[in-house]
Amino acid sequence: MESTAHFDTAMIVALVTMVLAYIAIFTEIIHRSSAALVGAVVMVGVGSYMGFYSQAEAVLAIDANTMFLLISMMMIVVMLRPTGGFEYLAIKIAKASGKDPRKLLVFLCMAVSVISMFLDNVTTVLIFAPLTVLITRLLDVNPMPYLMAEAMLSNIGGAATLVGDPPNIMIGSAAGIDFLSFMVHMLPIISAVWFCTVGLVIYMFRDQLSQKITIELDLDESKAIKDPVALKKALFALTITILLFFVHHHFHLFPAYVAFIGAALALVLVQPDPEKLYGEMEWSVLAFFAGLFVIVGGVEGSGLLDLVGEQLSGFAKQEGQLLLACLLLIWASAILSAIVDNIPFTVTMIPIVLGLEAQGVPVQALWWALAIGVGIGGNGSHIGATANVICVTESERCGIPEARITPMLWLRKGLPIMLFSLVISTILFALGFDYLR
């Protein structure tokens, strides 16, 4: 098909605005949420002036399904966090590892991964990282491999489900993918990546993990739970939410609405102090997402993303090229996600993939490729994902020189693990391509 759109001034202005906003976000000249909001204001201003974008279009560009899903899952987490349930679990599994450092690593990573599949992995790591340092110090082992593994495997765990990672929420919302379908398609690949990553972590840190634990862990898990009644209620609400996620498509319920049902249930049961609840919500994250949606909406309004979609569709439509396009997308999004924040990249890619769909390209496999790439890519560097930054900070704060995770250490250990994960994903993706498309 011949291209119908041409590169024009509006596209250049929109592109420059987006690039400048992204530079401000990535370089952190100002806080990323401020950069996104300023970028959004500029985009709406220039778009309105030049006639390619309006205030009404900007409001519509904010994906309410993503925003409300994030808000309600944040609410549940904020109600669950102070109960002490996470601490209880961490101590229990540390004791269950039976003085075996490898088992301790696998158990901790398993817990972090499973929780990250359903709850925000940043919160999970924020709670588990200091506890991991404490547990490993009490057992007189180096916390460094445990912290690195937890960061990486929480990212991998989050990649498995629709609600595990913000990019997945956005992809699922844009593509209309339901929770179960997302999990059924992603879980086999992510499970394989999980096992390979754990195996590789154990191999790469074999020196630290071969140290025998001789000390009894002197932590009392029974004292970890500060509010057992609130914990039970919040867990009940979370369980209902997760169960509803599995069947939401049968009842034509949006994932955001399901999450709101869970949050509303938890609000009624737990009855948290509103000031505390809303005070602990991460509004800056929500402002960041809203700003990004408005910025990319402006670029879309200029017609630039349609043009990119048109150009790419010629390639993706060719017989046998779709698989290649998917694999390229996996690797490109992974490498970019290792270097910069994966969320702006995902927000930008979504309309391009939708544009390809409008051109008649079967895009289902491209959605999975995007989710895999951005999900795994974060493991490539110490700044590739927020969970990594938290674990690196924790390793520095604990004041143990041999536990410090330096950027070079991450490149030496984390990057090969990420590349190996990508190779595994590529092979499995290619093998299961007929199923995935």
Added chain:
Amino acid sequence: MNLGDSAQKTSTLKKGDTLGKFFWGCADFRVSTLPVLDDDGHIFGAISLYELLGDMMLPHYVAQAAHVLGDESAMLHNIEPDVQEWCDKPIDEFISDKFYVVTPDSSLTKGLALMADKDSTCLFVVDGGVYQGIVTRITIVQRLLDKL
């Protein structure tokens, strides 16, 4: 009664003094914070045991999990500091600019309000820029009891 009446004289510190001098000052006067004065005798900083002991022997990951710690964790003994090494350190890197000043005429209520609002354990009483003493909740109670 005003804060001037409740103030307790303490020793003071200046840049270059050692933490040993600070520890002894705290122990001698039974206070947890001491002011640091410049060459003109004006307060420009403070050192608090609250923060210092945290730096010395309370890693954040232990503080966060205080409620689940057992009594027999051998590792917790290992993080007790080398006191002599700490006593020899200069105070300079531990000086905080977080301190609050009142005048001798300030009321007790104002003092308590300031401590509550700033989440502070003490106030420095200053008259004409010159340090007069420290007010803590204990010194206030002591003066109240003195009136009996």
